[in-house]
Amino acid sequence: MKNAKKLLALLLSAVLLAAFAGCGNSGGTAQSQSEEKKxxxxxxxxxxxxxxxxxxxxxxxxxxxxxxxxxxxxxxxxxxxxxxxxxxxxxxxxxxxxxxxxxxxxxxxxxxxxxxxxxxxxxxxxxxxxxxxxxxxxxxxxxxxxxxxIPVEDIFKLAQTLTPDVKTFGFFYNSSEINSVTAVDKAKKFCDDNNIAYKEATVSTTADIQQAASSLANDVDAMFTPIDNMVASAMPTYIDVTNKANVPVYVAADSMVKDGGFATVGINxxxxxxxxxxxxxxxxxxxxxxxxxxxxxxxYSNMVNMKEADLLGIHIPEDVKANLTVLVD
Known part of the structure; x- marks a missing residue:
């Protein structure tokens, strides 16, 4: 009888030890999962x-x-x-x-x-x-x-709606950025297909922007700049020049409209x-x-900077405004 009690006690001890060990292992697994590699x-x-x-x-x-x-x-x-x-x-x-x-x-x-x-x-x-x-x-x-x-054709179709009297576009960009070159090539094709004249000026540093933009703006009716990182980083300088020439700038990013560009069909x-x-x-x-x-x-969103429109004397009819997704004041 005593031997049976001793055996039972030993079995209970073993079960308890196994249970505690299981709890310890479970805790270790949870901890390792919580300490996921950063x-x-x-x-x-x-x-x-x-x-x-x-x-x-x-x-x-x-x-x-x-x-x-x-x-x-x-x-x-x-x-x-x-x-x-x-x-x-x-x-x-x-x-x-x-x-x-x-x-x-x-x-x-x-x-x-x-x-x-x-x-x-x-x-x-x-x-x-x-x-x-x-x-x-x-x-x-x-x-x-x-x-x-960027939807280059849509941008130029918007330009034809907002500024139908434009005869010559000026393309302004950094020729070292392949993204800009590709977009401008599409713009040239659109203009060629629609008998629209264009000229271009390129820059290689932000220091070139003021002089190059001034020269081009005085020789065209409107400007187009794609998502060009160099020009986008110097929008105040660029827009100051084009405003003095009374030339609207069509761009390819919503932020560039907010920074003074006139209009775009751009990306969020x-x-x-x-x-x-x-x-x-x-x-x-x-x-x-x-x-x-x-x-x-x-x-894409159709965006127009109304402050620029007023500054440049561009009247946008109410029926056209109704079809603009975003108006930037």
Missing amino acids: LKIGLVKLVDHPSLNEINDSIKTEFEKLGTNVEFIEKNANGETSTLPSIMQSLTGAGVDMIIPIATPTAQAASAATSAIPIVFAAVSAPIEAGLTTSLEAPDKNVTGVSDE YTLLGQQVAQMADKILKGQKISETPIETMRE
Whole structure:
């Protein structure tokens, strides 16, 4: 009998020890799950200007909503493309898990720097022409992202509605930005097809903008500037020149209208940033870049800067106003 009691006590002790051990292991598993690895993302923009800043902030905000444990290493080339290779080298050296470059030159530098770290770009208007992929549907160079291809024809159709008397357009842009060159080529085709005359002037530094814009503005009826990072970063200088010449400037980004451009059919860059973050999150969780098609923003807004319209003496009929998505006062 005593032996039976001793055996029962030993069995109970063993069961209790196993139960406590199980609790300990369960706690360890929960702790390891809560201490999920923090992923590092290199977030790089070419320059400070409203469109790029809007994208940058939107990406970070969307990642907070997604709840993925990430740390952003933010870099800014301050408009100096020559610094981009060293910036990318510093990120690869830091062992980032992903690079999110904002704008075409930044994405090109990231692609040149690594073929191992996933790259998800934001705001590249012409990914194929920029050499980032040979296919939008099946990216083949470790690079995908969200394009901000602009509806050039729609912008010029809007111009024909708002300023029908324009005979000659002036194209003003940085010829070193492939995104700008591609957009201007589309603008030239539209003008050629519609018997509209055009002239152009290009800049290579922001210091060139005032003189080059002044020369062109005095020789045309209206200007067109695509999503050009260099010009966008110096909009006050640009618009001061064109206003003195009494020439409206059609642009390709909503922020450029807010900064003094006359009108656009443009992109909402907050939505673009959200789209980039959602794509990047999927790739961080294991989705292959080659199976992640490059997306293009298709939600455009017709925007007119009414302050510029008043300043330039451009009358916009009420029936035309009714069809504008956004009016900037």
